[in-house]
Amino acid sequence: MRTEIAIIGAGPAGLLLGQLLHTYGIDNVILERQTADHVLGRIRAGLLEEGTVALLDEAGVGQRARHEGLVHRGIELAFDGARHRIDIHGATGKTVTIYGQTEVTLDLMNARKAAGLATIYQAADVRPRDFDTDHPRVSWVSDGAGHEIDCDFIAGCDGFHGVSRASVNPQAIRTYERVYPFGWLGILSETPPVSHELIYSNHARGFALCTMRSTHRSRYYVQCPSDDHIDQWPDDRFWDELKRRLDQKAVDELVTGPSIEKSIAPLRSFVAEPMRFGRMFLAGDAAHIVPPTGAKGLNLAASDVHYLSGALREYYGEKSSAGIDNYSAIALARVWKAVRFSWWMTSILHKFPEQGEFGARIQLAELNYLVSSKAASAALAENYVGLPF
Ligand code: APR
Ligand code: PHB
Numbered sequence: 001m002r003t004e005i006a007i008i009g010a011g012p013a014g015l016l017l018g019q020l021l022h023t024y025g026i027d028n029v030i031l032e033r034q035t036a037d038h039v040l041g042r043i044r045a046g047l048l049e050e051g052t053v054a055l056l057d058e059a060g061v062g063q064r065a066r067h068e069g070l071v072h073r074g075i076e077l078a079f080d081g082a083r084h085r086i087d088i089h090g091a092t093g094k095t096v097t098i099y100g101q102t103e104v105t106l107d108l109m110n111a112r113k114a115a116g117l118a119t120i121y122q123a124a125d126v127r128p129r130d131f132d133t134d135h136p137r138v139s140w141v142s143d144g145a146g147h148e149i150d151c152d153f154i155a156g157c158d159g160f161h162g163v164s165r166a167s168v169n170p171q172a173i174r175t176y177e178r179v180y181p182f183g184w185l186g187i188l189s190e191t192p193p194v195s196h197e198l199i200y201s202n203h204a205r206g207f208a209l210c211t212m213r214s215t216h217r218s219r220y221y222v223q224c225p226s227d228d229h230i231d232q233w234p235d236d237r238f239w240d241e242l243k244r245r246l247d248q249k250a251v252d253e254l255v256t257g258p259s260i261e262k263s264i265a266p267l268r269s270f271v272a273e274p275m276r277f278g279r280m281f282l283a284g285d286a287a288h289i290v291p292p293t294g295a296k297g298l299n300l301a302a303s304d305v306h307y308l309s310g311a312l313r314e315y316y317g318e319k320s321s322a323g324i325d326n327y328s329a330i331a332l333a334r335v336w337k338a339v340r341f342s343w344w345m346t347s348i349l350h351k352f353p354e355q356g357e358f359g360a361r362i363q364l365a366e367l368n369y370l371v372s373s374k375a376a377s378a379a380l381a382e383n384y385v386g387l388p389f
Contacts, residue, residue: 006151013284013301014157015108020309046100047295049386069099078201084371091381131280180267208245267291274328290342
């Protein structure tokens, strides 16, 4: 078998890259370890920057996000018993769209199927090979038999635990990491959202976030100890804890109901440098992780894919290597800015074990400054809607 680009991983990064390359006439095959249903069963964040929606349009899959997505022009910050609105649109002229990652993935999978593009699901033991030569290939096992595909380039879009980054010579890669001393317990419920806009709450008991997937489906999170297990959090305990971290108006308006999904996610910041190793590129979670505060994960995967697809288009269309040679530096410059923003939002909103009363007061001072200074709220807004790419 042969293709131009062998893509490892059918998450949002791999699927979006495949779709964009297809529109540029570049042949690609995706190898995915799981089944499509398994990939679609993972609940992740659901907030798209305008740049991400535009990229979905470019890939021909933006229609449903534009039609069904909820456009938001502001967010609310809750602290000290009160809520304060940040006018994101007023500060930037831009909006964000609430549209679940699962829906993005489904739209991309449907478009891929409709275009007749090859995706090999349940590919076991996938291995990128010889990417430091001019003849890279990827091997895998399907139905007990070994297979191989020759390609021009490999795109490692296989997430944080994938095989692509792990296949690189440790001498050639540098990683930067911060693990936060807490997790996010999230639930999805078939209930109307408590508020039209997202509420980010800093509370002495820990952070809470009220978000949504639609006008009738809500997503709520509370900060919890990293080693908590989901069995310790029956629905009633979750709702009680959420209410304790919200203002009275929100408590009065909150509609509770049975959870239809519940999970605990660890919080981590991680960056691997560079994002290119010979004829293999990394994109999305394979190269970097951000804590979910600010919902930058999927949007960063999209900006990586924008840079990488553009570079490959230039390579095939103009026979120029300039784009692929610059990919890592350009992508990392934006990645680090989002890593900083996600770290900063995490640090002002969560309760840290070591912060003490001094740290808690500093957080409140910063939040008060944020909601009272035009310059400070504009800086938040500019990052929240996504830096340009
Ligand atoms: N072989 C083949 N596929 C693999 C392998 C492997 N060894 N390891 C992982 N994968 C697949 C996973 O099963 C998954 O479907 O790669 C895909 C990676 O998808 P994501 O983890 O979703 O990562 P990415 O596409 O970069 O998406 C980035 O979406 O998933 C969120 O938190 C993430 O919001 C971030 C954004
Ligand atoms: C979500 O909708 O899941 C979400 C939204 C905003 C965030 C994090 C998660 O900052």
